[in-house]
Amino acid sequence: MANSAEKNIEFIYPDNAVIMAPLSGFTDIAFRRSLYRQGCEFAFCEMVDVSSLVYCKEKIHPMLIRGEDEKFLGCQLVGSDLEHTKIALEKLNDYNFDVVDLNLGCPVPKVAKKCAGAELGRKIDQALEVFSLFGKYSKFPISAKIRILNKEDVTPTLQLVAGLIELGARAITIHGRVKEAYYSGDVDFEQIRECVKLADNRCQIIANGGIMNYQKYAEIREKTSCKAVMVARGAMGNPYIFSELKNPQEFQEITTEQLIADMRQHIEELIELYGEESGFKISRKILHDYLKGRGFRSSCRALASQVANRNDFEEFLDYTSKNRVI
Numbered sequence: 578m579a580n581s582a583e584k585n586i587e588f589i590y591p592d593n594a595v596i597m598a599p600l601s602g603f604t605d606i607a608f609r610r611s612l613y614r615q616g617c618e619f620a621f622c623e624m625v626d627v628s629s630l631v632y633c634k635e636k637i638h639p640m641l642i643r644g645e646d647e648k649f650l651g652c653q654l655v656g657s658d659l660e661h662t663k664i665a666l667e668k669l670n671d672y673n674f675d676v677v678d679l680n681l682g683c684p685v686p687k688v689a690k691k692c693a694g695a696e697l698g699r700k701i702d703q704a705l706e707v708f709s710l711f712g713k714y715s716k717f718p719i720s721a722k723i724r725i726l727n728k729e730d731v732t733p734t735l736q737l738v739a740g741l742i743e744l745g746a747r748a749i750t751i752h753g754r755v756k757e758a759y760y761s762g763d764v765d766f767e768q769i770r771e772c773v774k775l776a777d778n779r780c781q782i783i784a785n786g787g788i789m790n791y792q793k794y795a796e797i798r799e800k801t802s803c804k805a806v807m808v809a810r811g812a813m814g815n816p817y818i819f820s821e822l823k824n825p826q827e828f829q830e831i832t833t834e835q836l837i838a839d840m841r842q843h844i845e846e847l848i849e850l851y852g853e854e855s856g857f858k859i860s861r862k863i864l865h866d867y868l869k870g871r872g873f874r875s876s877c878r879a880l881a882s883q884v885a886n887r888n889d890f891e892e893f894l895d896y897t898s899k900n901r902v903i
């Protein structure tokens with residue numbers, strides 16, 4: 578096999594890295610910048626389908642724009658078509674990425690229907706055939722993001738991890754839930770730990786699942802023995818999780834003034850990216866996330882749902898600044 582793994586290779590991420598996951602529909606450059614302001618150092622663009630990259634007529638795929646200020650950026654591909662994967666990887670070589678990742682964990686039906694994401698992950702031989710193209714055609718370090726494959730038995734997960742390492746994966750992120758669980762339920766720390774043992778420093782294993790605060794972060798690190806972790810929903814509307822994890826002792830609840838200023842800046846950057854009409858539409862889900870669990874009246878959420886232009890946005894910010902109840 579190509580790219581047979583060596584022991585103690587140079588890892589992509591430093592020890593203790595906290596990596597922002599690719600999140601479809603979220604991790605655009607405006608979202609990523611909101612994270613960098615809070616200390617995030619490693620982020621991914623939104624996942625891109627290999628075929629959409631093949632058929633893209635523009636010089637740069639709109640979802641793969643990298644800002645000059647971005648010190649580290651990963652790209653994640655999803656798909657199972659071998660020819661399209663090969664072409665997509667070759668096209669990507671004209672971009673500038675720090676890692677190219679294969680998605681083997683996405684559970685949504687639209688993706689599963691094409692035998693991609695988590696569905697592909699379950700078909701270990703086929704998944705490895707797709708990943709072998711990464712080693713062959715990508716000039717960037719390669720990685721994969723998987724789920725555990727069977728709740729009762731670690732064997733298939735280990736088999737997939739071993740195959741990926743053999744094909745040159747420099748990092749493997751493991752979401753400790755099976756496909757059927759989607760995003761809920763307990764994270765299986767033990768299976769991730771078994772994968773760390775198997776990898777034995779030939780590949781960096783990154784733990785993912787349920788990191789919502791420092792306590793959950795400390796728990797997943799301790800129980801999986803992973804040094805590097807990937808944060809996902811914990812950063813939605815909460816870029817502050819990056820400062821919390823870095824400096825748990827000094828971390829304080831975000832003031833209303835800071836939240837208002839940060840929402841304003843994030844949405845301004847969304848508008849810059851998508852224009853006013855689409856930008857304000859997209860802003861609604863972002864604003865909902867910022868408000869979640871922070872003690873704002875439900876009427877603030879209702880107002881966020883109606884934001885369609887600058888006037889609405891200013892009205893929302895003004896109202897929200899006066900309607901935090903705890």
Ligand SMILES: Cc1cc2nc3c(=O)[nH]c(=O)nc-3n(C[C@H](O)[C@H](O)[C@H](O)COP(=O)(O)O)c2cc1C
Nearest residue numbers: 598599600601624680722752786787788808809810
């Ligand atoms: C809205 C949303 C979009 C996601 N998009 C992706 C994606 O594009 N690629 C990917 O590998 N995982 C994706 N995920 C999964 C997350 O990266 C992560 O594995 C999962 O949410 C578990 O981590 P958490 O419990 O910390 O949220 C997505 C999750 C959510 C909620």
